[in-house]
Amino acid sequence: MDLNHAYYFVHVVEKQGFSAAARTLGIPKSRISRQVKNLEASLGTRLLNRDSRHMSLTEAGEAYYRHAKRALDCMVAAETAVRRDKDALEGTVTLSCSVGVAQFALGRVLPRFLADNPRVILQIQASNDFSDLISDGIDLAIRGHFKLLPDSGLIHRRITEVPWHLFTSPSIAQQFGPLSSPADLDGLPGLALGWRPGGNSWSLQGPDGANASVPFATRMRSDDMVTLKQAATAGLGVVALPVYTCTEDVAAGRLSRLLPEWNAGSPEISLLMHGKRGNPPQVDALAAFLRRELPDIMNGVGGL
Amino acid sequence: MDLNHAYYFVHVVEKQGFSAAARTLGIPKSRISRQVKNLEASLGTRLLNRDSRHMSLTEAGEAYYRHAKRALDCMVAAETAVRRDKDALEGTVTLSCSVGVAQFALGRVLPRFLADNPRVILQIQASNDFSDLISDGIDLAIRGHFKLLPDSGLIHRRITEVPWHLFTSPSIAQQFGPLSSPADLDGLPGLALGWRPGGNSWSLQGPDGANASVPFATRMRSDDMVTLKQAATAGLGVVALPVYTCTEDVAAGRLSRLLPEWNAGSPEISLLMHGKRGNPPQVDALAAFLRRELPDIMNGVGGL
DNA sequence: GGATATCGTTCTAAATACAGAACGATGGTT
DNA sequence: AACCATCGTTCTGTATTTAGAACGATATCC
Numbered sequence: 133m134d135l136n137h138a139y140y141f142v143h144v145v146e147k148q149g150f151s152a153a154a155r156t157l158g159i160p161k162s163r164i165s166r167q168v169k170n171l172e173a174s175l176g177t178r179l180l181n182r183d184s185r186h187m188s189l190t191e192a193g194e195a196y197y198r199h200a201k202r203a204l205d206c207m208v209a210a211e212t213a214v215r216r217d218k219d220a221l222e223g224t225v226t227l228s229c230s231v232g233v234a235q236f237a238l239g240r241v242l243p244r245f246l247a248d249n250p251r252v253i254l255q256i257q258a259s260n261d262f263s264d265l266i267s268d269g270i271d272l273a274i275r276g277h278f279k280l281l282p283d284s285g286l287i288h289r290r291i292t293e294v295p296w297h298l299f300t301s302p303s304i305a306q307q308f309g310p311l312s313s314p315a316d317l318d319g320l321p322g323l324a325l326g327w328r329p330g331g332n333s334w335s336l337q338g339p340d341g342a343n344a345s346v347p348f349a350t351r352m353r354s355d356d357m358v359t360l361k362q363a364a365t366a367g368l369g370v371v372a373l374p375v376y377t378c379t380e381d382v383a384a385g386r387l388s389r390l391l392p393e394w395n396a397g398s399p400e401i402s403l404l405m406h407g408k409r410g411n412p413p414q415v416d417a418l419a420a421f422l423r424r425e426l427p428d429i430m431n432g433v434g435g436l
Numbered sequence: 437m438d439l440n441h442a443y444y445f446v447h448v449v450e451k452q453g454f455s456a457a458a459r460t461l462g463i464p465k466s467r468i469s470r471q472v473k474n475l476e477a478s479l480g481t482r483l484l485n486r487d488s489r490h491m492s493l494t495e496a497g498e499a500y501y502r503h504a505k506r507a508l509d510c511m512v513a514a515e516t517a518v519r520r521d522k523d524a525l526e527g528t529v530t531l532s533c534s535v536g537v538a539q540f541a542l543g544r545v546l547p548r549f550l551a552d553n554p555r556v557i558l559q560i561q562a563s564n565d566f567s568d569l570i571s572d573g574i575d576l577a578i579r580g581h582f583k584l585l586p587d588s589g590l591i592h593r594r595i596t597e598v599p600w601h602l603f604t605s606p607s608i609a610q611q612f613g614p615l616s617s618p619a620d621l622d623g624l625p626g627l628a629l630g631w632r633p634g635g636n637s638w639s640l641q642g643p644d645g646a647n648a649s650v651p652f653a654t655r656m657r658s659d660d661m662v663t664l665k666q667a668a669t670a671g672l673g674v675v676a677l678p679v680y681t682c683t684e685d686v687a688a689g690r691l692s693r694l695l696p697e698w699n700a701g702s703p704e705i706s707l708l709m710h711g712k713r714g715n716p717p718q719v720d721a722l723a724a725f726l727r728r729e730l731p732d733i734m735n736g737v738g739g740l
Numbered sequence: 741g742g743a744t745a746t747c748g749t750t751c752t753a754a755a756t757a758c759a760g761a762a763c764g765a766t767g768g769t770t
Numbered sequence: 771a772a773c774c775a776t777c778g779t780t781c782t783g784t785a786t787t788t789a790g791a792a793c794g795a796t797a798t799c800c
Contacts, residue, residue, distance in 0.1 A: 135439035135511055150748060160789050165749060175515065177522045184747040184795045192518045199514030203507040207439060210503030211479065217496045218481045454778055464759050469779060488765045488777040 137171035138200040140164045141179065145197050149187060221414045222251035229274035232357045233401075233430075234258035236377040238274075241425040245418060252414045260355035271415045273404040274422075276374075278397070289403040289419065292427040294374045296396040297389050298334065299381075301367040305388040314344040314394060321369035322348030323360045334372055338394045361387070372396035375432035401430060441475035442504040444468045445483065449501050453491060525718045526555035532570065533578035536661045537705075537734075538562035540681045542578075545729040549722060556718045564659035570708045575719045577708040578726075580678075582701070593707040593723065596731040598678045600700040601693050602638065603685075605671040609692040618648040618698060625673035626652030627664045638676055642698045665691070676700035679736035705734060 143153040144164060154161035172179055179193030189197060229238065234256055242254065257270065276294065304320070311317065314336050324331050333347040351369045354360050357377055364371040365386050381387040405411060405419055447457040448468060458465035476483055483497035493501060533542065538560055546558065561574065570577040570590055580598060608624070615621065618640050628635050637651040655673045658664055661681055668675040669690050685691040709715060709723055 135443055135508075138511060138514065139439055151746075161748075162750080162790075163788065166787085169749085175518050175522075177518055179518075182748070184749090185797065187748095192521045195517040195521050196514045199510045199517060203510035203514065204439075206503045206507035206510060207442060210442065210500045210507065213499040213503060214479050214481055214483075214496045217499055218479075455776075465778070466760075466780080467758065470757080473779085486778070488779090489767065491778095 134170070134174070135203075137167050137174070138196075139204060140167040141171055142197060142200050142204055144168060144180070144187075145189060145193070150182075220251060221249045221417055223412055223414045224253045224255060225271050225415050225418050226255040226257070226269060227272045227274070227418070228257040228259070228270045230276070231258045231260055232374060232377050233274050233276075235358065236374075237426055237430050238422075240429055241422070244425075245421050249414070249417070252418070254418075260357075271405065271411065272419060272422075274401060275404060276399045276401050278399050286404045286406065289405070289423055291401040291403055291423060292431045293398050294376065294401050294430050295398045295432055296372050296374050297378070298336075298370055298372055298391055298394070298396055299361075299378055299387045299389055300364055300370045302385060302388045303367050304370070305390065311391050314338070314346045314391065317346045317348065317370065317390070320348065321351040323363050323369045323371040324348075324350045324353035325357070325360060325372070326353060326355055334396050336391070336394045336396055337398070338391075344394070374430070376430045379432070401426070438474070438478070439507070441471050441478070442500075443508060444471040445475055446501060446504050446508055448472060448484070448491075449493065449497070454486075524555060525553045525721055527716055527718045528557040528559060529575050529719050529722050530559040530561070530573060531576045531578070531722070532561040532563070532574045534580070535562045535564055536678060536681050537578050537580075539662070540678075541730055541734050542726075544733055545726070548729075549725050553718070553721070556722070558722075570710070575709065575715065576723060576726075578705060579708060580703045580705050582703045590708045590710065593709070593727055595705040595707055595727060596735040597702050598680065598705050598734050599702045599736055600676050600678050601682070602640075602674055602676055602695055602698070602700055603665075603682055603691045603693055604668055604674045606689065606692045607671050608674070609694065615695050618642070618650045618695065621650045621652065621674065621694070624652065625655040627667050627673045627675040628652075628654045628657035629661070629664060629676070630657060630659055638700050640695070640698045640700055641702070642695075648698070678734070680734045683736070705730070 140153070140157075140163075143157060144150055147153040147156055150161045150164050150168075154164050157164075168180065175192075175196070177192045178190050179196055181188050181190060227238075235258075238256070246252065246254065274291070298317075300320075308316070308320065314334075317334070322332070322334070331353075332350055333345050336344045336346065338344065348370070352360070352363050357373055360371045361373060361378065361381065363369065365381065370390060378387055382389060403419060403422060405415065411419075444457070444461075444467075447461060448454055451457040451460055454465045454468050454472070458468050461468075472484065479496075479500070481496045482494050483500055485492050485494060531542075539562075542560070550556065550558065578595070602621075604624070612620070612624065618638075621638070626636070626638070635657075636654055637649050640648045640650065642648065652674070656664070656667050661677055664675045665677060665682065665685065667673065669685065674694060682691055686693060707723060707726060709719065715723075
């Protein structure tokens with residue numbers, strides 16, 4: 133069985149001539165003539181009626197062409213499948229970020245990235261306590277910061293600003309009525325982020341560049357945002373959290389925002405990656421994906 | 437694009453080894469090794485992981501194999517289609533027979549022959565008046581006869597005997613009650629076959645070699661059996677007809693058989709064809725088909 | 741009617757693939 | 771541990787296919 137006969141034959145049929153097929157394939161017409169002749173000899177029947185000016189398929193030729201065309205299409209698909217497979221992303225990406233970013237931001241976008249790239253493996257270090265911007269073994273880091281990060285030889289890519297708001301349970305909000313200024317927070321218990329002592333006041337920015345600093349009595353503190361959010365939902369006090377971590381709770385009526393015209397800060401979120409050595413393609417692909425998808429989710433503009 | 441690479445590769449996969457594939461294909465393993473190596477080189481990726489004892493497909497290899505296997509199946513189908521097409525019957529067969537044979541016998545079997553042989557064309561000369569056994573331009577003839585046909589240089593092939601019975605309408609049968617002998621037909625009007633005057637009596641053969649000749653007063657005559665059958669169904673008289681022309685009418689209760697133990701003759705049906713020159717294959721094929729299918733339909737043994 | 745362009749087919753020196761031998765590697769047997 | 775059988779890969783003199791030229795046939799143009 134010589135399958136290449138079929139290849140030439142199909143081209144002769146589709147180009148309606150040996151010379152045209154030869155030009156298209158960039159080969160001498162003598163080769164095509166020989167191949168088609170050999171094909172007809174091996175089958176013991178004529179596939180083409182032709183002279184120097186006319187050409188038509190025999191019935192046998194039409195039958196053969198239909199099957200052979202399908203075979204060639206399968207072969208093209210075979211090569212395409214291999215080339216696509218060869219160029220597909222694969223390998224591991226190690227990502228470091230806070231628990232909040234992992235659960236409330238990445239959790240909404242990474243499944244899609246992984247679905248599109250089945251041979252990429254993600255390793256996420258989710259922590260509430262980073263001493264390094266990015267340590268060894270980490271490909272990408274997502275960090276929130278108020279000031280410019282120190283020059284570290286890393287590549288910084290800004291993702292977005294993330295506003296923090298004040299939230300509490302609807303029952304407390306109802307009990308104290310609508311607050312009109314930060315001074316109205318006086319006396320309300322606070323839920324503090326961070327497990328070490330300190331951070332007992334809210335730094336607020338309001339309309340027309342106004343600033344306010346409001347101390348609070350800490351009822352509970354934790355470095356885990358979910359724990360603090362659960363406490364606020366239970367009516368234990370007021371908490372300042374990034375807006376994207378509470379979007380669903382506010383929509384569901386489990387939390388209420390206090391002082392809607394005041395922010396409890398607006399830190400910037402950046403993506404950090406190594407730059408001194410070339411990154412594997414899957415790392416670059418994930419970085420591009422996150423910079424494209426995260427802004428709408430984390431700055432509070434995007435909806436559910 | 438070299439399709440033969442795929443051919444060897446598919447066999448290697450299915451036989452799980454180069455040596456096994458080479459043995460199956462009856463070619464040296466060096467050729468297969470070279471072909472698969474060239475295939476991997478042209479695709480720029482490995483399809484098989486192998487050493488001298490183990491073999492497994494890579495992911496790319498699995499993808500390529502699925503498509504290539506389908507392509508090879510198409511190529512097998514292409515060759516099969518051409519070989520079947522090459523061996524298929526084609527051409528015209530001209531057949532001569534009576535209208536009754538055409539309508540009541542051939543009509544039940546020829547559709548199947550034509551379905552199996554879509555490139556055979558049938559031309560049927562159906563007539564009630566043949567002066568020749570078989571004239572020029574006719575490939576096959578079906579003729580009924582009582583005596584041996586004259587020696588004509590034609591090939592005779594006996595199909596079967598066809599009994600003729602007496603039929604009339606159920607109303608007449610009821611009116612005269614069950615007849616017990618041919619003498620009881622006296623006074624019943626007859627419907628005669630043939631349009632020329634003559635043939636005004638029934639020649640009957642009964643049990644134990646008994647014979648009887650019963651004259652009848654002819655109410656109507658025709659050379660068309662259907663016309664006579666319609667007249668009998670309408671109660672105009674008694675008619676003698678071949679059993680196979682009335683099978684459905686008797687089953688449906690439109691006709692009744694008279695004197696069930698008596699035949700109105702039992703002529704032989706033969707197939708005539710030219711023998712001096714070789715017949716085209718489609719003529720021989722139809723002759724064999726008719727000799728196989730017609731007996732059960734025409735001798736009254738076969739059912740509906 | 742003659743000249744020209746293009747077709748498919750055939751021929752032949754040159755290029756390439758091939759069959760079979762030889763090699764290194766692996767696993768089973770003793 | 772040594773030996774043997776079988777595997778896939780590589781090498782090379784031989785066999786086959788190839789590219790390009792030449793040919794006969796056909797249709798178009800002048």
